[in-house]
Structures are given as C-alpha cells and as structure tokens.
Amino acid sequence: MGHKSASIAVIGAGWAGCAAATALAGAGHTVTLLEAARVAGGRARRVEQQGLCLDNGQHILLGAYRDTLQLMRTLGLAPDVLLLRLPLQMRYPAHTDGMDFIAPRLPAPLHMLWALIRARGLQAADKLALIRFSSAARWMDWRLNADCSVAQLLDNFGQTERLTILLWRPLCIAALNTPPERASANIFLHVLRDSLGAKRGASDMLLPRCDLSALLPEAAIRYIARHGGAVRYGTHVKRLAREAQTWRVQANDYTQQYDAVIIATPASVAADLLAEHDATLAAMHFDYEPITTCYLQYPTHVKLDQPFYALRDDPPSQQWGQFVFDRGQLAASQAGLLAVVISAASEAGAIRAAALAQAVASQLATVLMRPELATPLWQRVITEKRATFACTPDVARPPNTTAQPGLWLAGDYTKSHYPATLESAVRSGLQAAALCMASLP
DSSP, X not given: OOOOOOEEEEXXXXXXXXXXXXXXXXXXXXXEEEOSSSSSBTTSOEEEETTEEXXXXXXXXXXXXXXXXXXXXXXXXXXXXXXXXXXXXXXXXXXXXXXXXXOOSOOXXXXXXXXXXXXXXXXXXXXHHHHHHHHHHHHTTTOOXXXXXXXXXXXXXXXXXXXXXXXXXXXXXXXXXXXXXTSBXXXXXXXXXXXXXXXXXXXXXXXXXXXXXXXXXXXXXXXXXXXXXXXXXXXXXXXXXXXXXXEEEEETTEEEEESEEEEOSOHHHHHHHTTTTOHHHHTOOOOEEEEEEEEEEOOTTOOOSSSEEEOOOBGGGTBOOSEEEEXXXXXXXXXXXXXXXXXXXXXXXXXXXXXXXXXXXXXXXXXXXXXXXXXXXXXXXXXEEEEEEOOOTTOOOOOSBOSSTTEEEOSTTSSOSSOSSHHHHHHXXXXXXXXXXXXXX
C-alpha cells in the first residue's frame, strides 16, 4: 500500500538537495526546492567567465560513484556522453622526475598488477612497497581498528618516500582534500577499497565534458518540475517552526507549511536552522579545507598531450599546482583553456590571485618545457574557501536524522564511509529522502 502524497521542502539545491528532491518527486510527493543562490549545484556549480561556462572547481568522478551515475540515468542523462572515461592513471609530464602509471583495460586485479609492472619512474623498492600495502589492505578488509593519519598508515606499511610523494600524497589530497599528515586513514582506505580494490571499471576516472550545473543539478530541476514540484531561487530560509504535525518554513520572501523538511545546506547553515530544534546538531562543528582552481586561457591551438597530468607541488618553490586539465579535450568550445587544481589550498589562498595565477603559469611553462605557457591570454582564480570539511581521523559526522520528527539532514558531511565528494552528497540526499518517506503516515 503506497503512502499518501506529502508536501516536502528541500532546503538547498546542491547535489545532496537535488538527489533528495529527485527521489521524493519521483515517488509522487510534492516537492519544493529552496535555493539561496541563483544557480543550482552548491559547491559544484557553473561560473561564467569570458563567455565560457567554467566550474567553481575542477572535479574528477570515479567509476565507483554508482549512485551518482544511476541518478544521472534516472534524470535521462547519458553518463557515457557527459563524462570522459579514462583508466586509472597517475601520469606526470615527460622530462620531469615523476612517474607514468596507467591501468590497462584488464579484469581486476590484473589491471593494477600490469600497470605496476609497466609503470615508469618507480624503482623495484617502490613497486614492492605498493604490492605490500595493497596486499595488507585487502587482508585487513580495507579498515583499521583504530583510525590514524594517512601519513602514519603509510609509514606503518613501509611505503617509500618516492612512492608517497608521487602516488599516495596526490591521491590522498585529491580524494580527501586533506594533507596526509592530517587525513583519516580509514576514510582513505574506504576510497581505495571502492576504487583500486573493486572491479576494474570502479577505478576509472570520469572527467565532466560539460559544466557541473549541467552535469546533474539542472536536469534534476527539470525532473522535479515534470513531477509537479517547484524550485525557488534567491530564497534564504531564516527559520523553521514546528506547528502541530507540520513545519513552517520562513524565508526572506516566502512562508509556507510542509509535512516534512530536508535541510541540504552547508553544515554551518544547517546548524543555525537547527538551533531551536536539536541542541546536539546545532553545536556541530567542522574545520574546512579550501580548493583553488586556476583557469589559464591560451590560444586555441594550445593543448596537452593527455587530458590531464599530475604535477609535483612544492609551495616553498612557488610550485602550487597538483593537477592540470586540458579543458579543450573535454569541450571543443574551451580549446586552449587549462585548469590547474590546488587542493588543501590554505597556503595558496593567502596569495593574491594575480600572483598565484602567474606562479602557476610559470610552473606549467617549466614542467611542460613550453615557455609560451608563462603568458596566458587571461586567467581566473576561483577559491572555494569551504570546499570540504577537513577529513581528519575519527571526525564526528552527524546522521541524517534529527531530534525532531519530519526533519532530516542531507549533505556530504553526514555520516558516511566516504569523504566530502559528489558521491557522498548524492548518497546522503537519497538516504535522507528514503528515511523521510519511510516516516510518512
């Protein structure tokens, strides 16, 4: 016997909010999606610059992101069209003291073994250390009884300095946006389990061919509208009030009663909205890590030999970039545009944007041995100051539930085996929607 249709407000049109609202609307409920900004996507959204649709941060998805990929299909999207699928790789530019590691399209775990055998830039000791770590992680079922830092984990399993610099450190920073010295070993192991330790396709790297708002949120909004829902932009929710069996949502331009509410805002905003309703969640606190993306536009004939490269960052030497992406290989309209990512970017964020862009351009000119890259036509530096919570050992993350009936949380910061990723946001949104629907009379 199905549930009676309920009116539900979802506050926040980031990826978690879009996932929750889609699930609720698809189940026949009347959904209102309330978004304070003028564009959907939250911390993974479109930013327009020089007539181009950029992103507020360059992202890599993984083949292991099963819920995100399934949600895209539910929304009528084609992941194989919108995402460039590449095998797992860590490739540094030629002529640098890096490595070249790329997994062939063989069944797991043969793809990893063959990639390791063929890897250039690693010595025998590095390869043996990687085999030793992978074997031990599988034996431990990819989990420690007591969490510790990733740096301590690597040290405990005798990982070489070179392997740590070229593979483990960039993987940790890219996945958890937290330096290995402070990052959670258990969360890192969970990411490795679902990528390196799973089927071959799970480790594939997926690069968006369109801007992040178009990749999923805008399709979710169209889906919600087709199913009788509504979306309100520029709506800042100020207060939630419990009245009998319903919730009154009060915003800057809007007041309405709902049967249930899902708060899918950043944690700090959620804490403010919960101040009257759940003292424990209202007191939740996270430290945050920024991510900076430096966009450098060159003449349209400029391109990389690969869609992206890893870079060796060295802040004391003004080498900030960790990965460089050729956006022209993802979208023809962005030919000549390179995006350089600086994760865990606290130090870089203290530098003026123009100086940082010049330092990054000089870094590319040096490591790629292409002097013309030192002088881009234009540049844009975008820093998301609270891109993710600091994914430290045993960090306390709240559940989707609250102390009040009909009130739920969704966001990449809620309790999960994953760090703050698009996949964890989607999973949290779907989980909040499922709990909400299960509670309906």
